[in-house]
Each structure stands twice: as C-alpha cells, then as structure tokens.
Amino acid sequence: xxxxxxxxxxxxxxxxxxxxxxxxxxxxxxxxxxxxxxxxxxxxxxxxxxxxxxxxxxxxxxxxxxxxxxxxxxxxxxxxxxxxxxxxxxxxxxxxxxxxxxxxxxxxxxxxxxxxxxxxxxxxxxxxxxxxxxxxxxxxxxxxxxxxxxxxxxxxxxxxxxxxxxxxxxxxxxxxxxxxxxxxxxxxxxxxxxxxxxxxxxxxxxxxxxxxxxxxxxxxxxxxxxxxxxxxxxxxxxxxxxxxxxxxxxxxxxxxxxxxxxxxxxxxxxxxxxxxxxxxxxxxxxxxxxxxxxxxxxxxxxxxxxxxxxxxxxxxxxxx
Numbered sequence: 001x002x003x004x005x006x007x008x009x010x011x012x013x014x015x016x017x018x019x020x021x022x023x024x025x026x027x028x029x030x031x032x033x034x035x036x037x038x039x040x041x042x043x044x045x046x047x048x049x050x051x052x053x054x055x056x057x058x059x060x061x062x063x064x065x066x067x068x069x070x071x072x073x074x075x076x077x078x079x080x081x082x083x084x085x086x087x088x089x090x091x092x093x094x095x096x097x098x099x100x101x102x103x104x105x106x107x108x109x110x111x112x113x114x115x116x117x118x119x120x121x122x123x124x125x126x127x128x129x130x131x132x133x134x135x136x137x138x139x140x141x142x143x144x145x146x147x148x149x150x151x152x153x154x155x156x157x158x159x160x161x162x163x164x165x166x167x168x169x170x171x172x173x174x175x176x177x178x179x180x181x182x183x184x185x186x187x188x189x190x191x192x193x194x195x196x197x198x199x200x201x202x203x204x205x206x207x208x209x210x211x212x213x214x215x216x217x218x219x220x221x222x223x224x225x226x227x228x229x230x231x232x233x234x235x236x237x238x239x240x241x242x243x244x245x246x247x248x249x250x251x252x253x254x255x256x257x258x259x260x261x262x263x264x265x266x267x268x269x270x271x272x273x274x275x276x277x278x279x280x281x282x283x284x285x286x287x288x289x290x291x292x293x294x295x296x297x298x299x300x301x302x303x304x305x306x307x308x309x310x311x312x313x314x315x316x317x318x319x320x
Contacts, residue, residue, distance in 0.1 A: 023084055023261050027058045030251070031076065032089045033069035039285055043119055043249050044089050046281045050272035055264075068101070069094050069108065077106040082256035084265060088112055090250045093160050095305040099312040102319030109305050112252040114297040115262045116269035119249040120288050122204035123161060124221040124233070125168070128195045129214060136219050136239040139199070140172045147175040152199035153188035154180050161201035163308055164244045166315045171241070192216060203247070204229065204286035222246030229286070243307055248290070250297065259294070266294050 030048045034040045045061050052059040064071050069090060076088045090112070097108050125136070133139040143150050152169075154162045162178075169176055179197055181187040185206060191197045193215045202210070208229050210216035220239040221227055223246060236244040251269055253262060272278055273289035282289055292300070311317075 023264060024055050024057045026085065027060055028052075028055065028085055028087065030059055030061050030087045030089065031072045032061055032063050033065060033072040033094075034063070034089070035065045036063045039287075040089075040091065040249060042281065042285075043287065044251075046278050047118055047249075047251075047269060047272045050275045050278055051265075051268040053275075054268040054271040068097055070097065070101075070104065070106075073108045073112055074106055076252075076254050077111045080254060082254040082258075084253055084257050084261035086254075087115070087265070088252045088254075090114070090252050091160075092245065092248050092250075092304060095301065096160070096163060096308050096312075098319070099308055099317060100319055109301065111255050113255050113257070113262070114250045114252050114301050115257075115265040115294060117248050117250045117290050117292050117297045117300060118269045118273050119282065120223070120290050121247045121249075121286060122207075122222045122227055122288075123164065123201050123244075123246045124204065124207045124218045124230070125164070126192065126200050126202050126207055126210065126216045126218050127198055128192055129217050130195060131198055131217070134217065134219075135234075136168075136241070139219060140174065143174045143176055144172070148177065150174075150176045150199065151179050151197040152176050153191055153197040154178055154201075155182075155185050155188055160245065160247055163311050164201050165199065166317070167243055167311045168241060170311065170314050171243075208286065220244075223288075243311075245304060249287075250301075262294050266297075 030044060032041055032044050041063065048059040048061055072088050076086055080086050094108050098104060127133065127139065133142050152165050154165065176199065181191065185202060188197065188200050189206065189210065192200045204227065207216070207218050211218060218230055218233045220236050220241065221230055221233050222236050222244060226233065226235060236242065251265065270291050273291065279289065
C-alpha cells in the first residue's frame with residue numbers, strides 16, 4: 001500500500017520537477033510597481049540585466065506604477081500562472097498595504113512571495129542642526145519635557161518612514177505632531193531646514209547631502225552595522241530601537257510557484273548583486289547588496305509584516 005502511495009506522490013511531483021528542470025526556457029518579465037527612471041526602478045533594472053546573464057534568457061522590465069504596487073500584484077495573482085515567468089517588484093512598504101488600505105482584492109503579503117531581498121538602503125532619523133539634542137536619548141528627554149512642542153514630517157502615511165516614527169512615538173510615549181507633506185521628502189526637507197519640523201526620516205543619500213551642507217544632523221540610522229558615511233552615528237539597534245528598519249528591494253513570484261524555481265531565481269539574484277556593474281550603481285546611490293536565501297527572505301517578510309501590524313494597532317492606525 002505504502003509503495004502505491006509513494007508512487008502516486010512521485011508522479012504528482014513529476015510535472016513540477018520537470019518544469020523546474022526546464023526553467024527558464026523563455027523570456028521572463030519583471031513588473032516594476034514604480035515609475036521608470038526612479039532610483040528604485042533603476043535598482044530593479046540593474047539587477048534584472050545581470051539575472052538575464054545567469055538565467056540565459058531575456059529579463060524584460062515593464063513599469064506599471066500606481067496604487068502602491070497593487071496594479072502589479074493583482075495582475076500577477078489574478079491573471080497569471082505560478083510558473084516564475086513573471087516577477088513582481090516590491091519594497092518593504094508593500095507590507096504596509098493591508099494596514100493602510102481596506103478592501104484589498106488580494107493579499108500582497110500572502111499571495112506573492114519573495115524569491116530574493118537583494119538590496120537595502122539606509123533610513124536615518126534626522127533633526128535640524130540647531131536642535132538642542134545630539135542623540136535619540138536626548139531628543140526623547142526633550143520631547144517628554146516639552147510635550148506637544150515638536151513636529152515630525154512624513155511624505156505619506158503608508159510608508160516605512162512613517163511606521164518608523166510611529167514606533168518611536170509609541171515606544172517612548174511622546175506627544176509629537178505629525179505633519180504630512182506631498183511630493184516625497186522634498187518639501188519636508190525644506191521644512192526641516194527651517195525648523196518647522198524637528199524630526200524627519202530620510203534616505204542615506206538625502207542625509208549625506210544635508211549633513212554635508214551643515215543643515216541637518218543624523219541621530220540614528222538603520223542597518224546591522226554603522227554606515228561608512230556615518231561612522232559616528234549609531235544604528236537604530238544601538239540607539240535602542242531595534243524594531244526600526246531601512247528600505248529594501250525584493251523580487252517576488254505568485255504563491256504556489258514551485259520551490260526549485262524560486263531557488264533558481266534566488267541564485268540568479270545573488271549572482272546579479274555580485275557583478276561589478278551592479279556594485280558600482282549601488283555604491284553611487286548608497287545602496288547595499290543583500291545575499292539572502294528564500295527561507296531567510298520569507299522569514300524576514302513575515303517578521304517585519306507582523307511588526308508593522310503591531311505598530312499600527314498600537315498607534316490606532318486603521319485601513320481607509
């Protein structure tokens with residue numbers, strides 16, 4: 001009896017095994033959920049070009065921006081097979097979609113799965129250079145002594161930057177006013193220079209520019225080690241905020257894609273970030289290559305998704 005069951009199980013796996021062995025046999029499409037020409041778009045293009053060499057098939061980028069990535073994710077989940085021939089881009093902001101948007105037609109956390117988190121960018125918490133504090137601890141002490149007198153800026157509620165600041169405010173019980181700005185961080189940075197806001201989460205590239213100009217000081221920065229550009233700035237973990245994260249860039253497939261195909265794509269992404277052309281682009285843009293297994297990526301997405309949900313619940317953030 002057991003031999004019959006084993007034979008049946010092996011037969012059931014044969015189509016997937018054969019499919020994985022043949023993969024890829026034709027062009028792969030990478031759907032990017034961001035506008036062409038942005039730094040994030042160029043990250044995916046740089047990696048995709050090198051993955052094509054490893055996979056020996058073309059990797060064609062299609063930009064489909066809008067709705068926080070849901071245009072891409074719905075297309076992949078609802079209309080395409082789980083065969084690894086269409087990849088969906090994401091950043092960790094995608095994990096916040098269920099938190100901020102109600103009535104989603106698909107679950108961007110469960111219905112698409114990461115095959116590779118292949119790059120990370122640092123995020124820092126900054127203040128005007130004239131602010132009467134030089135560390136997170138000093139800022140918290142000042143905010144507690146002056147409730148309601150500080151403002152922090154954000155370029156949008158549904159962002160990693162916003163969730164990071166919500167985590168700080170929530171953990172330390174601070175009364176700081178959130179002031180939203182349109183158009184990314186550009187307007188918020190001007191407000192920071194003018195001391196209209198006293199706290200802002202910025203990318204590493206923005207922080208380098210603003211600290212070198214003498215307008216801003218960095219209090220803490222993401223990453224598992226101090227950044228070369230900021231050797232004297234503690235990491236979030238060193239400052240006591242281990243739950244805060246930077247931004248990452250990931251490649252995803254539809255749930256149900258055979259695991260051997262996911263592993264093949266992961267190996268190609270690992271090859272890509274090791275290539276000189278990609279390393280050079282990353283270095284110029286303050287981006288760091290990541291080499292992470294499929295299992296590690298799945299675990300990280302799960303942990304960070306749970307962390308975002310916890311922060312949102314405690315901060316009283318509800319989907320709209």
